[in-house]
Amino acid sequence: MPAERREVVLTEEGPVLVSGPVEIVLPDGRRVTADRPVNALCLCRRSRRYPICDTSHRTRTREDS
Amino acid sequence: MLSATVPPPVTSPSLPRPRGxxxxxxxxxxxxxxxxxxxxxxxxxxxxxxxxxxxxxxxxxxxxxxxxxxxxxxxxxxxxxxxxxxxxxxxxxxxVEAGADVAAEVDALLVEPVGPDVGGVSHHLRRDGELWQLREYVVHRSIYHLKEADPQAWVIPRLPGPAKAALVTVEHDEYGGGDPDRMHARLFADMMRELGLDDSYGHYVDSVPAETLAEVNLMSMCGLRRSLRGALVGQFAAVELTSSPGSQRLVRAMRRLGCGPAAIAFYDEHVEADAVHEQIIRRGVLGPLLAAEPGLAADVVFGIRAYLHLGDRLGERLLDCWSRGASSLRGDTVGA
Known part of the structure; x- marks a missing residue:
């Protein structure tokens, strides 16, 4: 058992930050590894790399001429 | 991680040619x-x-x-x-217009403009950039990326405890988390070779214009001068906050142009890495640094704006040259 509690940071606007290495189990049973010291996991479901955050939660402004 | 692969001998670059x-x-x-x-x-x-x-x-x-x-x-x-x-x-x-509202500056960087008329080099490369333009872009970027994270390493001893620990977390990731094969500078060199470019350190200094050198000189100046530590952190924040969406556009450009796995891997790594780095820089570096040294706010804003200012100058040069079908490099040194 790990001696220290791991920190999981819920951000207001985007992902959850989880210290790694960590294995994520998806609803379909698929397992994804995230090995960075800190990993950003998508909560908004907009990431094209779900469950890894790709900043797709950001506000977008449309620029037209 | 510490396995004994024998590295090639270290060589220093040749002196460049004078420009005045x-x-x-x-x-x-x-x-x-x-x-x-x-x-x-x-x-x-x-x-x-x-x-x-x-x-x-x-x-x-x-x-x-x-x-x-x-x-x-x-x-x-x-x-x-x-x-x-x-x-x-x-x-x-x-x-560069002066300011001291770091939160507003960060919020502005986190808004992503979209649409067919959004300008900028990565938007152009994603939409309809050509392979020779992409190779030129990589040549410009090589001045920094072959020493990626080195200019920012100068600031480490100048930061108070919590900000230092968080910045080192990001730097550690840039240096491959202890694995030399995953160092970002190494991934960049792999990409250069796959694109048929010379990956030796400093090889393209004679080929790149002042606009390219100025971006990296800003980093070195702010890294080496403790009085500009706030500006260095601002510059680093501007990179990490804007890199992830830009890298995604470059991945799409590389795929569209049929580039190989090493070329795609470099920018692919930065989509995910910089989504994390953004969070660490904002929460771990900027927050604690400004709490400890609130007087640095104006310098942080200056670092962000100065970096964007120089980035705009380089981007204008690239797009101006390319729109005329001309090379953005000095002389035809890449054979693109």
């Missing part, structure tokens, strides 16, 4: 001649000054082949570097 009287005088001094450099009246953004600054800074990184390593601390050369920095810094301070 100031850089010629600095190069003479590096070859052992007297230090007689007059910067008065020189264009702070011009090729001559930016190459001279680049040469002064390179003494602190890898040095030059045939140049005495101890010139790094030569008082006369350091005085020249100081003159060049005052010139460059005065131009940046004059051209």
């Amino acid at each position: 009287p100031v850089s010629a005088a600095v190069l003479d001094a590096l070859r052992g001649g007297p230090v007689r450099v007059d910067v008065s009246g020189a264009d702070p953004y011009g090729d001559d000054v930016q190459l001279a600054l680049h040469c002064c800074y390179e003494l602190h990184y890898r040095g030059f082949d045939g140049v005495d390593d101890d010139l790094e601390w030569d008082p006369a050369l350091l005085a020249v570097r100081g003159d060049l920095e005052r010139l460059f810094l005065a131009a940046l301070r004059a051209d």
